[in-house]
Amino acid sequence: MNTTEEHSTGPSTDDPAEAEAVYLEAHLALLAPLDVRPGDVVADIGPGAGAVTVELARAVGDTGRVYAVDNDPAMLDAVARSAREAGVADRVRLVPHDLEQGAPPLPETVSAVWSAACVHHTRDWGAAVADLAGLLRPGGVLCVAEGGLPTRCLPWDVGVGPPGLETRLDEAHSRWFADWFHSPPGQARQTRGWVDLLSDAGLVGVTSRSALVDVPAPLPEHVHAVVLTELAARVDRARRFLTEEDTAAWTRLLDPADTAWAGRRTDLALLTALSAHRGRAPVGG
Numbered sequence: 001m002n003t004t005e006e007h008s009t010g011p012s013t014d015d016p017a018e019a020e021a022v023y024l025e026a027h028l029a030l031l032a033p034l035d036v037r038p039g040d041v042v043a044d045i046g047p048g049a050g051a052v053t054v055e056l057a058r059a060v061g062d063t064g065r066v067y068a069v070d071n072d073p074a075m076l077d078a079v080a081r082s083a084r085e086a087g088v089a090d091r092v093r094l095v096p097h098d099l100e101q102g103a104p105p106l107p108e109t110v111s112a113v114w115s116a117a118c119v120h121h122t123r124d125w126g127a128a129v130a131d132l133a134g135l136l137r138p139g140g141v142l143c144v145a146e147g148g149l150p151t152r153c154l155p156w157d158v159g160v161g162p163p164g165l166e167t168r169l170d171e172a173h174s175r176w177f178a179d180w181f182h183s184p185p186g187q188a189r190q191t192r193g194w195v196d197l198l199s200d201a202g203l204v205g206v207t208s209r210s211a212l213v214d215v216p217a218p219l220p221e222h223v224h225a226v227v228l229t230e231l232a233a234r235v236d237r238a239r240r241f242l243t244e245e246d247t248a249a250w251t252r253l254l255d256p257a258d259t260a261w262a263g264r265r266t267d268l269a270l271l272t273a274l275s276a277h278r279g280r281a282p283v284g285g
Contacts, residue, residue, distance in 0.1 A: 016075075017082065019226045020051035023274065026211035027052055027116065027145065030276035033209070034112040034141050036060060041110045043067040043135055045099070046118025048075060050082030050092075056114065057088035066091055067106050071098035103131035110135050116145035116276075120181075124188040126197045133201035136281035142203060143278040146194055148210060151234075151272040153227050153262075154253075160260045161249025168246055172238035180237075194277035203279025215270040227270050228254075228263055 031052065036042055038061030047053045047068040056066045068079045076094045083089040097104045099122050113132050122128040133142050150170045157163035181187060198206045215223050235242075235250045242250070252260040262268060 014229060017049040018222060020049050022223050022226045023213060024051050026213045026274045028055060029211040030145055030274060031114060033278055034143055036112055039063040040112065041065045041108060042112040043069060043106060043110045045069045045113060045115035045132060047079050050079035052114060053079050053092060054082050054086045054088060057083060057091040060091060064091060065093060067093045067095050069095040069097050069104045071096065099128050103134050106135060109137040111137055111140045113142045119144055120146055123184055123186050125190050126200060129197045130201040133203055138281055138283045140281045141278055143276050144194060145274060145276040148275040149273040153231060153268055153270060155267055160252050161245055165246060165249055169234060169238060172241035173234055175241040176238045198277055198279040204282050206279035208275055208277045210273045210275040213270060213272045213274065217267045217269040219268055223270055224268065227268060
């Protein structure tokens with residue numbers, strides 16, 4: 001259990017592996033319906049630092065394979081490091097590829113595809129989902145983890161700025177996302193949900209589920225650092241859509257030298273929900 005004094009010196013973190021560890025339990029709950037078994041061949045699209053890749057590699061066993069696909073060499077290096085440290089490097093194949101260029105060039109079809117917070121970076125989500133569905137063997141499952149609920153970390157009234165500060169951050173962040181989403185040339189507007197996109201890709205039994213991430217106050221130190229880092233990142237992205245008053249409040253809350261620094265609060269928490277959408281490739285004609 002953390003104390004206020006410990007929080008006052010608690011560091012933030014830019015290590016993606018630390019953030020992935022915080023959300024791993026929720027991701028594993030969303031992964032469960034893929035029913036990955038020893039000997040399976042699966043793909044992890046946009047694997048981050050490799051926390052889920054490692055779990056998939058453990059699930060496929062000595063006779064299975066996991067293709068980790070990413071367009072960022074630094075992320076693939078992180079995946080390789082995670083796999084080595086977990087003793088499963090022999091089961092992981094690194095595939096440098098950008099989904100904007102179409103389906104990843106895998107040498108075989110796979111029994112499951114997992115992709116978390118990756119497809120929304122493409123210009124055409126429907127096309128990207130169809131490309132991923134095309135990697136599946138008959139009966140294989142595609143699971144796309146996208147969306148969920150806004151994160152809550154702070155009380156409604158933090159004593160700095162007007163109450164409802166985090167709610168207004170959600171609104172500003174949504175405006176930033178809309179601006180970011182429409183900025184690339186050729187961006188296709190998305191007017192339907194993920195279940196429709198999976199159905200359009202020819203998958204059957206399409207459904208969604210969500211997993212709760214609930215880490216109450218007082219936060220363990222590693223979660224505390226991740227929460228502060230993610231708050232700072234959200235504010236940085238949304239800053240030009242915030243009012244001057246809210247910007248000033250967040251500046252104080254995110255400054256370790258300020259008496260209002262959020263890192264000193266014993267009521268800092270982490271509450272959110274992650275959603276995933278899955279469907280199965282048809283078997284037979």
